[in-house]
Every structure is written in structure tokens, then in C-alpha cells.
Amino acid sequence: MAGSRFTRALAVLSLATVALAAPLTSINEANILERRAASDICSAKSNCIPFTINASWGSANPTGAGARGVILTNGTLPRSSTPNEGRRTGTPWSDGVPGLSQYAIKPGKSYMYRWTADEQGAYFYHSHYKGQIMDGLYGAIFISPADGGEEGPFFSVDSSAVDKLKLADAKNEPLFVSDWSKYTFDEFYAIEQAGNVDIACADSIIINGIGSQYCLSQDQITAMSAPRIANLTGGKGYTKKACLPADTVATQGNYTRNLAAIPADVFDVCTPSKNKNYTLSVSKIDGYAALTFINTGGFSLLKATIDNHRMIVYDYNGKWTTPQTVDQVAIGNGDRVSVFVKLDQPVADYQIRVSNNGLNQLISGFGVLSYKGSFGISASSVPAMSFGGVNLTTIVPFAPAKAAPFPAETVGQKADKTYFFNIQKLPNAGHAYEWSLQGNTGYSMNNDNGTPLLYKDPSTVLESDIILKTNMGQWIDIVMQTTGPIAQPHPIHKHANKFFVIGQGTGSFNWPTVAQAQAAIPSAFNLVNPPYVDGYTTLPGENTATWTVFRYKVEIAGAWFLHCHMQTHFSGGMAVAIMDGVDKWPTVPSDAGTSCQGSGTSNSTWNPSCYCPASCPANTGKGPDDTGSGNTSGGNNGSWKNGVWLGPNNPAGANNTSSSGSGYTPEQQTGSYSSNGNGVKSSSSNSTSSLQAYTGTASSSHVSLFTALALTVAALVL
Incomplete structure (x- = not known):
């Protein structure tokens, strides 16, 4: 099977959970564990890298509509959680599922995960304790193939630009796309129980932890509504929040409901908010950029387009695929869809549009693909879909059923x-x-x-x-x-x-x-x-x-x-x-989950009695010397045109420090301080953490040198 083709490497994590609230720091930097240069691996002979991640309750205001409780990882959102993707050959107790593979992690306790990174692909880790992913426990993992291993489908994408495609893949930028609610998961679930409803109505769609809450007028809602919505809702149509009403029998079931127990802002009241949107900086000289859309939402199936740009899907849910050139990608919850974007448009900003992909709600979120040297949104920018997710032109959508693995895999011809x-x-x-x-x-x-x-x-x-x-x-x-x-x-x-x-x-x-x-x-x-x-x-x-x-x-x-x-x-x-x-059936070792680092921190020494190889020292490296270029585009204004939200104009000079295609700022790498939702720097409670949020520079000479990775909390009980 595929796992045998890749270098087997031991990845470990020491996770500590903290019951105290931590101050809010950055809410727009993702927890990215990915390809690293050879010089950044803990030692030339070691085959593992330790990371320490501290999870704590804190507060965040990603849309500007008001703060709410979230689970922070090393003081930031979005980040956190446990290994739940990929193979766990030999260490099934590192799957991170309470009640199945481990006991839940209690406040103040820690758990170390070890597993073999043996399958190339884009993955994502998160909590499996109740619905904590909706509170921010998630992050990305990128696993590169071994040196001299299989080549990706780069030649099939563009035979004249294979080296540029490899370099883009090495700097793949994760875009966490998700629905966002003003309520914590516990509050959300309590409302479902009190009202006897299944809530599928979001406040906003956010990208990498930031966005705005957009509200449609009744005329706009009516214009965007599919004809069958009237029949589905008994003639009521969508609510003022552009959601199916809470008493829609076809979706809620024929149950007795207590609508009075549901706060009005869950289904019916939309209060607009303005915040910056995520900006991804690219350079035209690179030729291509690689992005991975990761749906970390609670309930919304999503789809994405980029104005004036087609996308080439080359990796889908942890497997290289035969490339598909498309205008739109569908991203189910938990999906990771990796795409190449050819950087062949005039230097400008182009809207990244993420829309709900279901009948439950008309809602979108926005980001910006910004070429280096841009002065704002392209005057010739053409959206492929409306705010309500309606296609504005003939498009080619990604077809998951045709995502044939590359190289081919052999399936059993009959079942036992x-x-x-x-x-x-x-x-x-x-x-x-x-x-x-x-x-x-x-x-x-x-x-x-x-x-x-x-x-x-x-x-x-x-x-x-x-x-x-x-x-x-x-x-x-x-x-x-x-x-x-x-x-x-x-x-x-x-x-x-x-x-x-x-x-x-x-x-x-x-x-x-x-x-x-x-x-x-x-x-x-x-x-x-x-x-x-x-x-x-x-x-x-x-x-x-x-x-x-x-x-x-x-x-x-x-x-x-x-x-x-x-x-x-x-x-x-x-x-x-x-x-x-x-x-x-495996036997769980007596020290499963025991931290190999005595104090459970990133700079403590390894406990030689642990299973972990003695050659693995503490990970004190700061990652590649990659300061990134930053991005000062931003802005809150925007406009509608012919029923299409054009998004913020992002005038130059607005306060919007964000990641570029080449990395994050040094301050964010060390965790000492970073930009918050208002662009104001604030101190972090975990300034000595070894987990750096960065994409890391890479070249074709070490694209496949990423041989170890780290994961976060499986279950946080607070």
C-alpha cells in the first residue's frame, strides 16, 4: 500500500492542557506543521522532532462582532489538537480519540503522541472530544515524500514548470475555511437541546481565523433563493439571516420544538460586523502558488473560487491525484483539497470566495490573493459565483469521484x-x-x-x-x-x-x-x-x-x-x-502517552527510560531564517454590484499583517508576540514554546526532507 513508499519517521508531541484562560494573541496565524529544511531537524542522526503544545481557554473576536470563549493553542487561534489523520502503524494509542484509543486528557495533564509519518499528503489534526473543533482545536500537517521517492503529478500539471511546481508544493499554504458561531460548542449544543433543533445556520464564514459577518437585504435574499426553497419551507423562504427556518420539517424532522428557547440571533437576526479578511501574498515570478483548502467547520459544506484564476487539484484527502483543472472546488468537512494556482494575471488583488455549498444558508466568506506589488483589487476581476454560491458563468467544478490516485492503487475485487x-x-x-x-x-x-x-x-x-x-x-x-x-x-x-x-x-x-x-x-x-x-x-x-x-x-x-x-x-x-x-490486537504499553521530556516543555531533556530514541534532543531550533515579506493590505470597505459582493477593496496602508507565501514574521515564529485582530501587537503567554507558526522556505533540493511532525491535543476537558 501507499505507506510503504515513504520514509518512516517518528513524530512526537508533548501536550499540556491548562485550565486557566490565556490572553488573546494572534487569531489569523494557523498552526502549521510542515516541511522543514535539513538544518532544522533536531540532529543529523535523529529521526524525530518533539513539539510541546499548551491548550487553554481564552477569548477571540475573529469577525469583529464580539469576543467569545475559544480553545487556544500556545495562545493562538486557529491551532491545536491531535493526530487523527494518516496511519498509526505500531502506535494505535496515538490516534487521539477518547473512549477508543486513549483516556481523555484532564486539565493540567499532558499526553505525548508518537506515530510514523509514512504517507505523503496534506492532513489536518483536531480534537475528538465532543465538538471542540468548533472552539478552535485544529491545525495542518504536510508530509513530503522521502528523498528519491515517488514524484508527484507535477509533470502532468505543467511539463515546462516542474521545478516551480515542486517549489510551490514545498511552500503549500493552508487555508482553513470554516463556519463561525458566536456560541461555544457547549452553548451551541445546549441551544439545540433546549429548542430540539439541528442548527445549520452560521454567523460567518472565516478563512484562517478571520472574516466578517455579512448581512443581506430581504431583496437580495429573495433574488438569490432557489425556487424550491419556497416549497421546502412551506412558503416562508429564508429567514433574515438567510437560513432555513428552525421549523423546516424537511430538514429538522417532524418533532415537537421549543422555538422560544432558541435565541433570535441563531436563525433570524443578522448583525453585520467588519473585520479584515485573510490575505495571501504571492509573487508572479514564482509562476505557481500551492494552496490547501481545509474545512474545519462545524456543519457547513463549502466551495471556493478565486477571481480570474483557475485551480489545478493535485492532492485530495491525503493522496496525490490525477490533476483536474477546475474553476471551483467543493470542500466537505474534514476535507483537504490541494491546488496549484497559475500566477499569470496582472499584478493586483483577487478575491478568494468561499461559499456555503448547501440549501441550509446563503452565506460567504472572503480572502485575498495578493500579487507582490499590488495596489488593490483588480479592475478586471470577474467572480465565478455570487454571495449565495450561485454560479455566475459556466464553470468546471472539482469532481471528487474522478480523483484517481496518483500513482494508481490496487483495490480488492471482492469483499470478505x-x-x-x-x-x-x-x-x-x-x-x-x-x-x-x-x-x-x-x-x-x-x-x-x-x-x-x-x-x-x-x-x-x-x-x-x-x-x-x-x-x-x-x-x-x-x-x-x-x-x-x-x-x-x-x-x-x-x-x-x-x-x-x-x-x-x-x-x-x-x-x-x-x-x-x-x-x-x-x-x-x-x-x-x-x-x-x-x-x-x-x-x-x-x-x-x-x-x-x-x-x-x-x-x-x-x-x-x-x-x-x-x-x-x-x-x-x-x-x-x-x-x-x-x-x-495490540498491547498498549504501560507508558503510553507519557511525556519523554521530564517537564513536558519543549526545552527539557529527554527521559532515557522512554521509548523515544535517545538521539532525539529537545527541539530548540527556530525554523528557517524566513522573515517573510508581510502584507500591509487590508481595509473594511466593500461593495455590491449586480447582486455580487465584490468584497473589501483592501487599500494599501491598512493595518493587516498576514502571512505571505514565503513565511511569517520572526515574532510569530518564536511565539513572543504577534498581531491581534486589530493589528495590535500583544504579549503571548507561551513565549518559549517550540511550536513555530511558519511555512518555511524550501527549494527543490530539500522538498522531501520533512520526515517528522508534531500534533496537538486529542481531548481537552475544561
Whole structure:
């Protein structure tokens, strides 16, 4: 499989959780753990790099609409959490899932994660304790192939610019795109329970932790509404916040609701706010820029365009793919979609547009792709979609079903075992916010605080609706059917290893086996070179059910999650635990999670009694000497034209220090201070942290030298 082709390297993390609130520092610098120069690895002979990450409650105001509680990592947002992507060969206790692979981390305690970085790709790590990703626990990881390993699909993208593409890939810039709510997850979930609703209405869409709350007029909402919205809502149409009303039966279910318990600003009241938007600086001389869109939202499926620029998708959910040249990319929750952008336009600023990709709400967020030397928004800038996500011209969208892995992967031609799931509201529960992945039972968040399945003898655990068992080497089929009348798409993620997406269709899956379905409708299946990913969004449908089939080989023994990546659905029970490889069940070492650094800080010495190699010293390096150019474009003003939000004009001189394609400022690398939401520098509570937020310079000579990485908290109980 793919993992054997890449250098195996040990990555470790010492995580400390802190119950005290920390002061707000930067809210627009992402937690990026990525490719690093050879000189920055802790020693020439070592094969691991330690990082220490401190998680604490703090306050943030990313949209200018008012501060709320968030989980800060080393004093910043967005950042944080645990290894939940990629393979964990030999260390299944480093998956970061409380109740499955570890005990929840308590306040004031620490946990060290170790795992092998053996699969190239763009990944993302985050909390699996309830819905803490909505409070800011997330970050990016980039894994490069080993020196002399497989080449990416660069030649297929542009055979005349392979070196420039490699360099762009080495400096890949993560764009965290997500919905944002003024409520913490606990508050959000309490409102769902009090009102008996499933909330899918956001205050704003933010990019790398910043944005604004835009409010439409009633005329604009009406103009952007699809004709079927009137029927869907019983003639009501969207609310003044451009959301489906809380009593929309088709999406909420036919339950008794307590609408009076829902604050008006959740569904109905929109209060505009103005804040700077994220600016990505690029240089035309580079020829190409590489971006990775990462959906870290709670419930919004998203899509993105860049004015006047096409995108070339070359990596999808942890796997190089056959390149697709597109105008728009869809980004499901948990997705990582890496694209090349050819820098062939006149020097200027161009809007990055991120819109909701569903019927639940008309909403967008904005960023700026700014060429070095730009004086503002291009006068010839042409948007591809409106604020409501409506295409303004004929476009080519990214087609995930055609994302064939590059190089090709071999899928098993038959399955040894098949599981059938029926995604729906939890039957007979009477609660709109409770869900089932299996069809009859919801996975309870109370399991987060129990004894992890990994610590149990599989023979003592009964297989059930929410606990499945497999043996090593088996090929497993998972048939996902989504019940109508509104078959909502669901971004499904599998821990431990990737799966093949071998088939999908509309209607009910009425066959007892996948083989019989394949014989009946061969055009709906692909067993030649199907997508090979760790996450995939099921088909949507109106007035019909839909189905999707995943196939994977059991290669890594452990207790793993299969779940919907929408945090509201995941917390509402849309998950099952799979005990893969029960015939080769691992034994958890007595010191699992024990910090190899005595004090749990980045500059303490290694404890020689730990499993970690003695050759790994503390990581005291500051990263490449890469100060970046900064970016002083910004501004809060903007305008509408023909129903299209043109976004801020970003006049030069506004106070907007942000990352460039070449790196962040030295102050942000050391963590001593950085710019807050108002462009004002403030002290950090973790100035000695070894975790640097930077992209790092790179050249074609060391594109693949990134052989170790670090992760953050799996579960923060505060």
C-alpha cells in the first residue's frame, strides 16, 4: 500500500492542557506543521522532532462582532489538537480519540503522541472530544515524500514548470475555511437541546481565523433563493439571516420544538460586523502558488473560487491525484483539497470566495490573493459565483469521484465482509439533533470518558450496532445509504487507513451484496482506479435516498472511528467504532502517552527510560531564517454590484499583517508576540514554546526532507 513508499519517521508531541484562560494573541496565524529544511531537524542522526503544545481557554473576536470563549493553542487561534489523520502503524494509542484509543486528557495533564509519518499528503489534526473543533482545536500537517521517492503529478500539471511546481508544493499554504458561531460548542449544543433543533445556520464564514459577518437585504435574499426553497419551507423562504427556518420539517424532522428557547440571533437576526479578511501574498515570478483548502467547520459544506484564476487539484484527502483543472472546488468537512494556482494575471488583488455549498444558508466568506506589488483589487476581476454560491458563468467544478490516485492503487475485487449503514435522524429518539450512522443506534458522547476500547480484550467486547469487528487482511465493504426525502450529504471519515470509493448512486440500495449491485448497474461502480482517501462526502438527494460504497483493507489493528465530520452530527451520534484486526490486537504499553521530556516543555531533556530514541534532543531550533515579506493590505470597505459582493477593496496602508507565501514574521515564529485582530501587537503567554507558526522556505533540493511532525491535543476537558 501507499505507506510503504515513504520514509518512516517518528513524530512526537508533548501536550499540556491548562485550565486557566490565556490572553488573546494572534487569531489569523494557523498552526502549521510542515516541511522543514535539513538544518532544522533536531540532529543529523535523529529521526524525530518533539513539539510541546499548551491548550487553554481564552477569548477571540475573529469577525469583529464580539469576543467569545475559544480553545487556544500556545495562545493562538486557529491551532491545536491531535493526530487523527494518516496511519498509526505500531502506535494505535496515538490516534487521539477518547473512549477508543486513549483516556481523555484532564486539565493540567499532558499526553505525548508518537506515530510514523509514512504517507505523503496534506492532513489536518483536531480534537475528538465532543465538538471542540468548533472552539478552535485544529491545525495542518504536510508530509513530503522521502528523498528519491515517488514524484508527484507535477509533470502532468505543467511539463515546462516542474521545478516551480515542486517549489510551490514545498511552500503549500493552508487555508482553513470554516463556519463561525458566536456560541461555544457547549452553548451551541445546549441551544439545540433546549429548542430540539439541528442548527445549520452560521454567523460567518472565516478563512484562517478571520472574516466578517455579512448581512443581506430581504431583496437580495429573495433574488438569490432557489425556487424550491419556497416549497421546502412551506412558503416562508429564508429567514433574515438567510437560513432555513428552525421549523423546516424537511430538514429538522417532524418533532415537537421549543422555538422560544432558541435565541433570535441563531436563525433570524443578522448583525453585520467588519473585520479584515485573510490575505495571501504571492509573487508572479514564482509562476505557481500551492494552496490547501481545509474545512474545519462545524456543519457547513463549502466551495471556493478565486477571481480570474483557475485551480489545478493535485492532492485530495491525503493522496496525490490525477490533476483536474477546475474553476471551483467543493470542500466537505474534514476535507483537504490541494491546488496549484497559475500566477499569470496582472499584478493586483483577487478575491478568494468561499461559499456555503448547501440549501441550509446563503452565506460567504472572503480572502485575498495578493500579487507582490499590488495596489488593490483588480479592475478586471470577474467572480465565478455570487454571495449565495450561485454560479455566475459556466464553470468546471472539482469532481471528487474522478480523483484517481496518483500513482494508481490496487483495490480488492471482492469483499470478505459487508456492513450496511442507513444514515438518518436517530429513530424514536424524538430529537432533531440526534443522529445515527448505522441506522438504529447513536454513538454516545458519554463514551469519551469511559475506558478506551483499545485497552480491552476484544473477546470481552460484544459486536453491536456501534461496535464492529474485523480481522487483519480482510477487505471490508461499507454501504452508506442516506434516507430521504432530503438526503443530506455527509462527509464521512475513517481513521487509521484510507478507503476506496468504489460506487455511488441514487435510490435505495436493494442488493444483498456489492457484487450483485455491480452486476446490476456496472456503470455505478469503479474498481479500476477509484478515489483512495480518508474522507468522502456522500451523495445528496432530494425526494430520494442515495448510497455510496467504500472498500478498505484491514491493515492496522486498533480501535478506530468511522464518523461524519460535521461536528453537530458527530456529537449527535453519527459514528461507529471499528475494532480492526481483533486477531492481531495490540498491547498498549504501560507508558503510553507519557511525556519523554521530564517537564513536558519543549526545552527539557529527554527521559532515557522512554521509548523515544535517545538521539532525539529537545527541539530548540527556530525554523528557517524566513522573515517573510508581510502584507500591509487590508481595509473594511466593500461593495455590491449586480447582486455580487465584490468584497473589501483592501487599500494599501491598512493595518493587516498576514502571512505571505514565503513565511511569517520572526515574532510569530518564536511565539513572543504577534498581531491581534486589530493589528495590535500583544504579549503571548507561551513565549518559549517550540511550536513555530511558519511555512518555511524550501527549494527543490530539500522538498522531501520533512520526515517528522508534531500534533496537538486529542481531548481537552475544561
